[in-house]
Amino acid sequence: MGFFTDTSVCIGCKACEVACKEWNLVPEDGLDFTAMSFDNSGGLGADTWRHVAFIEQRAPIGVQETGVGRPEGAPDPVDLGMPSFEPPGASADGDATGEFRWLMSSDVCKHCTHAACLDVCPTGSLFRTEYGTVVVQEDICNGCGYCVPACPYGVIGQREDDGRVFKCTLCYDRLGAGMEPACAKACPTDSIQFGDLDELRERADERLRGLHEAGVGSAQLYGRDPGDGVGGDGAFFLLLDEPEVYGLPPDPVVTTRDLPSMWRHAAVAAGALLAGITATFLGRRR
Amino acid sequence: MNTSDVTKEGIRGARPGREAVTGADSALGGQRRERPADDGGGRGSEFGTYYDRPVLNRITWRPRDIAGYLFLGGLAGASSALAAGADLTGRPGLARPLRYTALAAVTGSLAALVNDLGRPDRFLHMLRVMKWTSPMSVGTWILVCYGPLAGAAAASQATGVLPGAGRLAGLGAGAVGPAVSAYTAPLICNTAVPAWHEGYREMPFVFVGSGAAAAGGMGMITAPVGQAGPARRAGAAGAAVENAALAVMERRMGMVAEPYRTGRSGTLMRAAKALTIGGAVGALAGRRSRAVSAIAGAALIAGSACTRFGVFAAGQASVADPRYTVVPQRRRLRDREQAAQQEE
Ligand code: SF4
Ligand code: SF4
Numbered sequence: 001m002g003f004f005t006d007t008s009v010c011i012g013c014k015a016c017e018v019a020c021k022e023w024n025l026v027p028e029d030g031l032d033f034t035a036m037s038f039d040n041s042g043g044l045g046a047d048t049w050r051h052v053a054f055i056e057q058r059a060p061i062g063v064q065e066t067g068v069g070r071p072e073g074a075p076d077p078v079d080l081g082m083p084s085f086e087p088p089g090a091s092a093d094g095d096a097t098g099e100f101r102w103l104m105s106s107d108v109c110k111h112c113t114h115a116a117c118l119d120v121c122p123t124g125s126l127f128r129t130e131y132g133t134v135v136v137q138e139d140i141c142n143g144c145g146y147c148v149p150a151c152p153y154g155v156i157g158q159r160e161d162d163g164r165v166f167k168c169t170l171c172y173d174r175l176g177a178g179m180e181p182a183c184a185k186a187c188p189t190d191s192i193q194f195g196d197l198d199e200l201r202e203r204a205d206e207r208l209r210g211l212h213e214a215g216v217g218s219a220q221l222y223g224r225d226p227g228d229g230v231g232g233d234g235a236f237f238l239l240l241d242e243p244e245v246y247g248l249p250p251d252p253v254v255t256t257r258d259l260p261s262m263w264r265h266a267a268v269a270a271g272a273l274l275a276g277i278t279a280t281f282l283g284r285r286r
Numbered sequence: 287m288n289t290s291d292v293t294k295e296g297i298r299g300a301r302p303g304r305e306a307v308t309g310a311d312s313a314l315g316g317q318r319r320e321r322p323a324d325d326g327g328g329r330g331s332e333f334g335t336y337y338d339r340p341v342l343n344r345i346t347w348r349p350r351d352i353a354g355y356l357f358l359g360g361l362a363g364a365s366s367a368l369a370a371g372a373d374l375t376g377r378p379g380l381a382r383p384l385r386y387t388a389l390a391a392v393t394g395s396l397a398a399l400v401n402d403l404g405r406p407d408r409f410l411h412m413l414r415v416m417k418w419t420s421p422m423s424v425g426t427w428i429l430v431c432y433g434p435l436a437g438a439a440a441a442s443q444a445t446g447v448l449p450g451a452g453r454l455a456g457l458g459a460g461a462v463g464p465a466v467s468a469y470t471a472p473l474i475c476n477t478a479v480p481a482w483h484e485g486y487r488e489m490p491f492v493f494v495g496s497g498a499a500a501a502g503g504m505g506m507i508t509a510p511v512g513q514a515g516p517a518r519r520a521g522a523a524g525a526a527v528e529n530a531a532l533a534v535m536e537r538r539m540g541m542v543a544e545p546y547r548t549g550r551s552g553t554l555m556r557a558a559k560a561l562t563i564g565g566a567v568g569a570l571a572g573r574r575s576r577a578v579s580a581i582a583g584a585a586l587i588a589g590s591a592c593t594r595f596g597v598f599a600a601g602q603a604s605v606a607d608p609r610y611t612v613v614p615q616r617r618r619l620r621d622r623e624q625a626a627q628q629e630e
Contacts, residue, residue, distance in 0.1 A: 034337075036337040037337070039337075042339065043339055043340075043343075044343075045343060053336060055336070116477075116478065119417075119419040119420065120419065120420045120421070120422065120476060120477070121417075121420060122412050122415070122417065122420045122422035122423035122426060123408075123411040123412055123414055123415065124414055124415040124417070125411070140411055140414070141404075141405070141408075141411075142403050142404070142405045142406075142408035142409060142411045142412065143403050143404020143405040143408070144402075144403055144404070144412075144422060145345075145346040145347055145402070145403075145404065146420070146422050146477075148343050148344075148345065148346050149342065149343070149345045149347075149477040149478060149479045149601075149605065150476070150477045150478060151342070151343065151478060152342070152478040153341070153342075154340065154341050154342040154343040155343070156343065157343050157346075158346040158404055159404075162404065163403070163404020163405045164404055164405060165404075241334075242334055244333055244334050244335055244336070244341070244608070244612045244616070245334040245335070245336060246336055247335070247336030247337075247339055247341060247608075248341070249341050249611055249612065249615055250612060250615045250616050250619055251615035251616070251618050251619045252478075252615070255476050255477055255478050255483055256419050256476060258475075258476075258483070258486055259419060259421075259472065259476055261486070261487070262421075262471070262472040262475055262476060262486045262490075263418075263472060265471075265472075265486065265487050265488075265489075265490045265491075266468045266469060266471055266472050266490040267468070268490070269464075269468045269471070269490030269491050269493070269494045270464035270465050270467065270468035270469075270490070270494065271464070272491070272494065272527075273363075273364065273367065273464040273467055273468065273494040273497070273498060274367060274461075274464045276498065276520070276523055276524075276527075277364070277367045277368055277371055277464075277498065277516075277520055278371060279519075280368075280371070280515075280516035280517075280519040280520045280523070281371045281372075281374075281375050281516050
């Protein structure tokens with residue numbers, strides 16, 4: 001089971017953030033302004049399991065026709081331009097107006113098929129559930145913090161006053177009761193869709209085809225491919241720009257993919273140390 | 287409100303109209319719109335970011351604890367190996383202090399590790415499992431083998447009780463010691479931290495070199511000059527291996543090596559280089575003088591510590607700047623696309 005987040009229909013209402021907090025009793029994470037956009041949670045962490053990103057761009061979303069369907073003789077639409085601190089149009093020079101789009105995307109733990117956090121956990125606190133999701137057992141976690149830098153997406157975080165790590169559980173408790181996760185339930189536009197991954201992938205492919213046909217050439221699926229560096233995401237996305245613009249890594253790789261080679265290098269180094277120290281005792285006796 | 291519901295049988299009552307197409311204009315249907323070249327968001331350059339925020343989450347390890355842990359672990363492991371050699375070749379004046387060093391260092395490193403846990407009282411949860419995919423788990427088990435051996439060797443040395451068993455324990459600790467020094471490299475490299483992961487081939491050599499330099503330095507300070515020959519050689523060779531491995535690592539890492547040259551981590555790495563090279567020269571030149579040996583030994587130990595703190599700080603710096611995460615991945619994607627195109 002997993003999520004397909006279709007960011008092209010996200011309206012940035014943050015219902016998912018709120019629903020997640022309420023259902024999972026996630027503590028408050030600072031009522032801050034980030035001073036960069038309407039994003040006020042900044043990024044995923046111990047106390048932010050859903051994070052809605054806001055991106056303002058001077059770009060058309062597709063081939064948008066703002067005047068479509070206006071009655072004959074109606075005044076031209078007013079271009080409000082990029083959000084700013086001035087009244088609209090006050091400093092309207094040539095390039096301050098025109099094409100403008102707002103991208104919104106609700107980010108979440110990807111529930112990787114090859115999850116680095118799970119691999120590196122030395123206590124076995126992180127485990128894979130019967131739904132294929134990745135969950136922390138809070139009574140086992142000893143707060144070693146290893147999973148935090150291991151996650152290639154910057155998802156999991158440590159709660160400072162508690163010491164343990166927390167992240168999205170894909171509402172493990174709700175799944176057990178046959179319900180869908182709180183964020184998907186709350187999403188008014190079905191931007192967040194929950195279901196069987198195969199079905200979601202099919203749905204996503206169809207949606208992508210539709211968008212491409214409609215002229216939204218920048219639309220792309222992210223994390224859908226089971227052949228990627230993490231074996232595909234259990235929560236994948238339809239994005240309207242490159243992943244890094246949303247704060248996502250463009251080509252994440254599960255760190256343990258290189259671990260066999262790391263162990264080999266370390267074994268050679270350990271052997272070299274033993275041999276080297278032995279060598280220091282050869283020769284002159286002084 | 288979402289009217290659809292997910293049941294064990296699948297999705298029920300999904301709303302129609304989910305296919306609403308963003309910005310659609312059927313007039314141009316079928317024609318793909320090219321993405322704009324640059325919207326001022328820095329995309330014209332090699333990468334874009336989300337308001338320059340880091341992609342990865344901040345490393346929560348405290349530098350004093352974990353860099354200190356790396357340093358002490360390296361010192362302990364190499365000290366045990368050196369002490370075992372000294373014991374076998376009849377250099378009690380070198381073996382004794384190094385056994386004490388090993389015990390003190392492994393105790394310190396364990397204390398640092400436990401202190402860094404968010405829940406130190408739950409340290410024993412590490413012993414629930416044994417996972418080769420987790421260097422921290424493997425390392426815990428290595429320490430579980432190594433710690434008692436190093437402890438027994440030092441205890442028997444100090445008290446004179448069971449000298450035979452103590453010697454055996456010392457040899458055992460010497461055999462396991464190199465693993466203690468080396469495993470900390472996979473420990474940090476097995477993360478998504480660019481400045482660590484990209485150096486995984488050379489890091490073990492940096493770390494064993496650095497451990498040997500520190501143990502050699504300790505031997506030069508504590509052992510009489512007549513018996514400190516192997517310590518001097520280990521110190522000098524360790525310093526040479528460490529610096530050579532670092533040079534190779536930085537060259538191969540490309541832009542991700544920047545944190546090793548700039549900022550606080552760059553300062554630490556430069557200090558480490560000066561101290562280890564100075565210490566190595568002193569170790570070779572000052573073989574007749576106890577004072578020169580001690581100063582050179584101290585420089586080697588300090589250099590080893592600077593290396594670990596520098597590597598740690600470089601990792602932190604490479605996480606804080608999204609460039610180090612995004613650019614190499616973008617290049618990888620581009621190279622892959624180009625390779626695929628060439629095949630066509
Ligand atoms: S996104 Fe990060 S936290 Fe989530 S499963 Fe993957 S590695 Fe673990
Ligand atoms: S994902 Fe849905 S609920 Fe969340 S912000 Fe977007 S539209 Fe709102």
